[in-house]
Amino acid sequence: MRRTFFLTLLYLALCVCTAVMLTPMVWLVAASFKGPDDLFHYVFFAPFLEPESFRERTKEIGLLGYFGNLLLTLVPKIEFHNFRQLFGDIPFFRFVMNSCFVAGTTVIVQLFFSSLGGFALAKYEFKGKRFVMGLMLGTMMIPAQVLMAPLYELIFKLGLVDTYVGLIVPGAVSVFGMFLFRQSMLDLPDELLYAGRIDGCGEFRLYWDIALPVSRPMIGAFTLISFMGSWNSFLWPQIILHSQDRFTLPIGLNQMVGVYSQEYGTLMAGTLLSVLPVMLLFFLLQKEFISGLAAGAIKG
Amino acid sequence: MTFSSHKKTAPYLFLSPFLLLFVIFGLYPLVKSLILAFYVTNGPKSQVFVGWDNFRFLFSDPDFHKAVRNTSLFAFFSVLVQLPLSLGLALLLNQSGLRGRDFFRFAFFSPHLVGQVFVAVLFSVIFIPHFGLLNRGLHALIGLDLDTKWLGNSNLVMPALILTSLWMYVGFNMIYFLAALQNVDLDLYDAAYVDGANAFRRFLHVTLPGIRGVTVFVMILATIGSFQLFELPFVMLGNGAGPDGAGLTIVMYLYMNGFVNGDLGYASTIGWTLAIGVFLISMLQMYLTGMWKRLD
Numbered sequence: 253m254r255r256t257f258f259l260t261l262l263y264l265a266l267c268v269c270t271a272v273m274l275t276p277m278v279w280l281v282a283a284s285f286k287g288p289d290d291l292f293h294y295v296f297f298a299p300f301l302e303p304e305s306f307r308e309r310t311k312e313i314g315l316l317g318y319f320g321n322l323l324l325t326l327v328p329k330i331e332f333h334n335f336r337q338l339f340g341d342i343p344f345f346r347f348v349m350n351s352c353f354v355a356g357t358t359v360i361v362q363l364f365f366s367s368l369g370g371f372a373l374a375k376y377e378f379k380g381k382r383f384v385m386g387l388m389l390g391t392m393m394i395p396a397q398v399l400m401a402p403l404y405e406l407i408f409k410l411g412l413v414d415t416y417v418g419l420i421v422p423g424a425v426s427v428f429g430m431f432l433f434r435q436s437m438l439d440l441p442d443e444l445l446y447a448g449r450i451d452g453c454g455e456f457r458l459y460w461d462i463a464l465p466v467s468r469p470m471i472g473a474f475t476l477i478s479f480m481g482s483w484n485s486f487l488w489p490q491i492i493l494h495s496q497d498r499f500t501l502p503i504g505l506n507q508m509v510g511v512y513s514q515e516y517g518t519l520m521a522g523t524l525l526s527v528l529p530v531m532l533l534f535f536l537l538q539k540e541f542i543s544g545l546a547a548g549a550i551k552g
Numbered sequence: 553m554t555f556s557s558h559k560k561t562a563p564y565l566f567l568s569p570f571l572l573l574f575v576i577f578g579l580y581p582l583v584k585s586l587i588l589a590f591y592v593t594n595g596p597k598s599q600v601f602v603g604w605d606n607f608r609f610l611f612s613d614p615d616f617h618k619a620v621r622n623t624s625l626f627a628f629f630s631v632l633v634q635l636p637l638s639l640g641l642a643l644l645l646n647q648s649g650l651r652g653r654d655f656f657r658f659a660f661f662s663p664h665l666v667g668q669v670f671v672a673v674l675f676s677v678i679f680i681p682h683f684g685l686l687n688r689g690l691h692a693l694i695g696l697d698l699d700t701k702w703l704g705n706s707n708l709v710m711p712a713l714i715l716t717s718l719w720m721y722v723g724f725n726m727i728y729f730l731a732a733l734q735n736v737d738l739d740l741y742d743a744a745y746v747d748g749a750n751a752f753r754r755f756l757h758v759t760l761p762g763i764r765g766v767t768v769f770v771m772i773l774a775t776i777g778s779f780q781l782f783e784l785p786f787v788m789l790g791n792g793a794g795p796d797g798a799g800l801t802i803v804m805y806l807y808m809n810g811f812v813n814g815d816l817g818y819a820s821t822i823g824w825t826l827a828i829g830v831f832l833i834s835m836l837q838m839y840l841t842g843m844w845k846r847l848d
Contacts (some may be wrong), residue, residue: 259649259650259848262644262647265644266644266645268655269641269644269656269659269660270656270659270660273659273662273719273722273723274659274662275685276663276674276675276678276688276719277662277663277683279678280674281686283677291683292683295685295688306753331675354607365569365570366566368566368569369566369567369569369570371566372562372563372564372566372567373563373567376559376562376563376566377842378560378563380755381563384567384570386569387574390571391570391574391578393831394582394827394828395776395780395823395828397780397803397806397822397823397826398585398644398820398824398826398827399554399577399578399580399581399582400806400810400819400823401585401588401816401817401819401820401823402580402581402584402585402588402820403577403581403628404596404811404816404818405588405596405816406576406577406580406581406585408596409596419574421577422573422826423575423577424569424573425569425570425573425574427570430570434727434739446800449559455559455565455566457560459566478832480665480667483667484666484667484668484669484670485667486667486668486669486783486787487782487807488734488801490811491807491811502667502670503670505669505673506669506673506787506791509673509676509787510790510791513790516677516680518685519673519677520674520677522673523670523673523674526667526670527665527666527670528668530665530666530667530740531662534665535661540660544781549723
């Protein structure tokens with residue numbers, strides 16, 4: 253009895269918290285699919301049939317029609333006005349494609365270099381290993397803001413301002429990723445690598461054909477981490493990118509806030525579409541991601 | 553794609569991308585920023601040596617004082633509000649016999665997936681007077697004025713930012729607490745139970761000491777993150793500091809001076825000051841929480 257009471261209370265508390273946490277996202281979806289007039293009239297979705305017109309019509313219709321119309325007031329009215337405007341007036345599609353390209357490239361490059369470095373740190377004994385690890389820890393301690401100004405100066409001197417090379421290359425290796433991959437490859441049995449060497453595998457083949465497939469969960473986790481980092485990144489792209497047709501989504505959306513400040517529906521539709529890819533990727537990779545994060549918390 | 557190489561040289565080859573990029577885009581800028589901090593620059597082209605003048609100006613600039621005050625207030629209150637709530641959520645999710653734990657965990661964690669800029673755009677609309685979700689909700693619940701201008705009133709900008717960051721990070725920190733709670737030795741609970749300790753005393757004497765390491769870890773990470781606050785106020789306040797500079801943060805001050813006004817030297821000065829300040833605060837937190845001794 254006491255247990256049931258406790259559990260009810262627990263679920264009640266959890267549901268209230270969930271409602272509070274999810275409300276902004278639900279509101280975002282509702283605002284995106286509202287028509288231009290409904291935006292200011294209804295907090296969430298506008299009903300398919302407005303209650304006012306329903307009340308007028310109830311006088312004329314029979315009982316069946318009454319309930320039919322009552323149902324229609326519960327159905328949300330979905331309009332695509334905001335999305336049409338988003339893709340019509342604004343180079344939003346361009347921003348999406350730019351972001352896809354930048355994030356995709358970043359993920360592939362970071363994944364490759366970080367896992368390769370992690371493999372070297374996990375499975376080889378060599379001179380200077382402790383030094384390299386110390387170096388990596390050191391880079392994680394330095395806040396990015398310290399390097400921002402000289403890094404921009406360097407990119408400028410290299411003639412890479414307003415290019416994706418200047419945007420992506422300085423962050424092409426993730427030190428955090430190297431630590432993650434080192435951690436996951438430590439458990440790889442050395443016998444497997446010896447066997448590979450006897451069979452005549454080159455060292456790169458050992459990495460590509462043995463170590464990499466074994467750390468598949470970490471590949472999943474790091475793909476999400478890397479994608480999120482690139483997709484959501486703002487400050488560095490804001491500094492590096494100048495021409496509008498190279499803007500990524502965060503930069504483009506921020507610019508839209510200034511230009512379309514009164515068209516909240518369009519802004520919300522743009523925000524919704526910007527948020528969706530990370531959400532989808534999370535659903536695909538959530539198991540790996542949560543376990544990777546938790547492992548980091550305990551071991552770190 | 554195969555290249556066979558000797559076992560001795562392979563690790564160096566595998567680490568060469570990191571080492572190369574580190575030297576070019578890590579070590580060089582680091583040294584350069586130390587030099588730049590003593591120069592006044594106008595964009596990347598012209599530089600004049602000024603000695604300690606950048607630091608002297610920085611510490612006497614009222615705008616910087618405002619930025620430090622705002623950022624510290626934000627860091628203090630957002631950590632103070634966030635951590636207990638994160639721990640509370642983790643405790644709720646850690647109850648045995650709970651069904652749907654994965655769903656609740658995702659619901660709490662999901663805001664973290666949304667990038668700061670996107671959160672900023674979303675909340676800048678949620679905070680608008682009269683039609684925004686927050687004003688409508690608070691109006692219905694406690695009768696707050698529908699026309700409350702969260703982002704237009706210098707006293708309300710900070711609470712709005714803290715609320716937004718709370719939504720973003722409370723579930724993220726919860727994940728760490730949850731992992732820590734699941735690692736507390738169950739035998740200790742049993743022992744405490746046998747000794748007649750009630751739920752509150754078990755929490756105080758078993759749970760809290762058990763998660764102490766992770767708590768300090770989360771607190772330090774949250775503080776460091778808070779001191780780097782930039783995107784939220786910058787985007788929410790229309791690429792500026794807001795009314796009376798109420799949303800001016802240290803990184804925003806750096807961005808404005810370095811990349812809007814083009815003084816990369818002064819930006820380096822600000823960057824180093826921030827880095828040293830955050831480092832000292834982290835050390836202080838470790839000292840005060842007694843984590844210092846554990847490190848030795």
